[in-house]
Amino acid sequence: MPEAPEVDALAHFLSERLSGRAVTGVELVEGRAWKTRARPLDEIVGRTVTAVTRHGKHIDLDFDGVHLGIGFGRAGWATWSAAGEPEEDAAPGAAVIARIAFDNGILGITDAGEWLSVQLHVVDAADEVPSVAKLGPDAADPRYSRDMLAAALGRRRKQLKALLQEQETLAGVGNAYSDEILFAARLAPTAHASALSEDDITRLHHALHDTLAAAVLARRGVPIAEQKAAKVASMRVHGRTGEPCPDCGGVIEDIPGTKGGGQWCPSCQTLPASD
Structure with missing residues (x-):
């Protein structure tokens, strides 16, 4: 996608x-x-x-x-x-x-x-x-603030991976980058938005901004026929089932319930204490 x-x-x-x-x-x-x-x-x-x-x-x-x-x-x-x-x-x-x-x-x-x-x-x-x-604010817009993210998360009992892909809430993120953002934020994809602490939200905002900003810069100038390959090559956890985590050396696994459609590192990504 x-x-x-x-x-x-x-x-x-x-x-x-x-x-x-x-x-x-x-x-x-x-x-x-x-x-x-x-x-x-x-x-x-x-x-x-x-x-x-x-x-x-x-x-x-x-x-x-x-x-x-x-x-x-x-x-x-x-x-x-x-x-x-x-x-x-x-x-x-x-x-x-x-x-x-x-x-x-x-x-x-x-x-x-x-x-x-x-x-x-x-x-x-x-x-x-x-x-x-019906699109929400653009996820790759540098003006998308932490406060805007906090408002979007609210107290919703929705899993973070699904929420990040909800275009009415946050436009532009799909299956692959939601995995990458949550890995960078060290948050479990199955965590509920309502369980995030203030520090968790700050960390998620930094991960969202940094991951997308880096990807936007990296894709510029790549021939359109090579965009998919460039995206796949850049993934740290998405599509890496069974491979070692690039940070902790643990094993990348499929996210429960995704039928192989999403990946995470259970050792690095944790559930919030209140979830």
Whole structure:
């Protein structure tokens, strides 16, 4: 799943290549991804890109007031083929959902999931996309403060891993970075938000900020075809089941109840005293 650092890098990549460029043609390969039936994709043909922005794990292409919203879902991503070059292949196992041709290349939208999760919308403003409208504060925003995190946690009896992935509470964090953030904070993913002490909240805020800030910087400039590999290589605990913990040497394990979808170090990450 692409998360804020990868989608941020993609937004910058596309902004550099598409700003001021006109759409010359479109192809919707998978109609189920199209969510604004009354507004066809070819509404953007002939229009010029004036801005590319990220909203959580979504990208918005602004064509001078007509917006194409792209939600990558669980396994969506993009390809870019410069004009005059062979079309870039989708990642192994991925299907092409749509192609958008510009005067300098082709943007492909892909999905590698077992079920389709990419969503495409043509709207008049980015927040007219329902999933964008309900997003909480952006997790990768340097202005996201400790007080904002404390307010989001409240006294909720919800496990931290699930809460960090709740886009209405905190936009941009998914499965992988939630594991990395909680490892850095030394907090068990099964701990409840309501059990955190003031020190725990401070530590979690530092981990959230430092983990995402480092990842955003690390992903910038990485070719979009290599983003997934770069993300996987950077993980300290996520996807490392059975490997030694990079800090204590203990064994990385699957988080109970995740069916292998999340990982932690039981030796390093503890439950709050009141949980």
